[in-house]
Amino acid sequence: GYRVNRVVFPPELKAVVHTSDGRVLDQAFESDTLIIYPGERFSVLAEVLDTAASYVSVDYLDPYRLKHLGRDYIPLNDVDFEFIPYSETDNDPDSIGVGEAFVHRSELSLYPNPFSGHLTLSVNNDYVENVRVFDLQGREVLTIETNQQRTQQINTSGLPNGIHILRIKLASGEVRYEKVLKIR
Numbered sequence: 792g793y794r795v796n797r798v799v800f801p802p803e804l805k806a807v808v809h810t811s812d813g814r815v816l817d818q819a820f821e822s823d824t825l826i827i828y829p830g831e832r833f834s835v836l837a838e839v840l841d842t843a844a845s846y847v848s849v850d851y852l853d854p855y856r857l858k859h860l861g862r863d864y865i866p867l868n869d870v871d872f873e874f875i876p877y878s879e880t881d882n883d884p885d886s887i888g889v890g891e892a893f894v895h896r897s898e899l900s901l902y903p904n905p906f907s908g909h910l911t912l913s914v915n916n917d918y919v920e921n922v923r924v925f926d927l928q929g930r931e932v933l934t935i936e937t938n939q940q941r942t943q944q945i946n947t948s949g950l951p952n953g954i955h956i957l958r959i960k961l962a963s964g965e966v967r968y969e970k971v972l973k974i975r
Contacts (some may be wrong), residue, residue: 795857796827797850803840804847804867810834811956816929820958822968829854844869899959905972910945918962919943925956947973 800806800823809819812832825833847865852858900913912919919940924933932950937943939962952973959967 792851793829793854794860795829795852795854796825797852798825798827799823799848799850800825800835800837801845801847801867803843803845804837805840806835806837808833808835811927811929814927816925816927818925818929818931820925820929820968823966825968839867842868899967899969901957901969901971905974906947907973907975909947910971911942912945912957912959913942914961915941917941917965920960920962922960923958924950925958926951927954927956 802823805821806823807819807821808825809816810833822835825835827833845867846869847867849863849865851860851862853860898915900911900915902911904910912922919937921937922933922935922943922945923931924935924945926932932955933945933947935943935945950973952975955971955973957969957971959969961967
């Protein structure tokens with residue numbers, strides 16, 4: 792589509808990403824959230840391991856300001872699912888929320904992007920535990936242990952040019968995935 796889509800999987804779904812843009816990843820990874828930009832494709836396999844009622848939510852975001860434009864739901868194990876009304880707090884692009892059930896995500900900065908010599912990763916309300924860098928085939932090309940720092944300089948001199956996926960694990964247990972581009 793022409794919008795940014797934020798797909799949020801419930802934890803009991805155990806969603807695993809297997810392909811990105813039509814390419815099979817060498818190492819599949821589990822994710823609770825995917826941010827999908829126009830033209831991107833992902834293949835996700837999931838297994839419902841819980842009998843409790845739940846849902847997958849799909850947020851439609853404006854691609855320029857990430858303003859919330861709408862939401863759809865995919866119910867799981869729930870024949871009586873009712874639409875959950877939109878809340879103004881859902882318009883925060885750094886948050887995942889449904890109605891009154893609202894969870895604030897850590898504020899994370901990653902710059903510059905695109906990058907050449909190094910990347911700076913900064914989190915204002917948590918600590919970075921580790922960063923794993925993958926190429927588009929899903930191969931892990933770099934791992935950084937950060938010793939619980941809020942700001943981390945990542946030396947990228949050994950990375951080849953191209954698109955990379957960063958798996959950022961925070962001390963709180965939150966895991967974020969970010970796409971970056973190395974040039975020169």
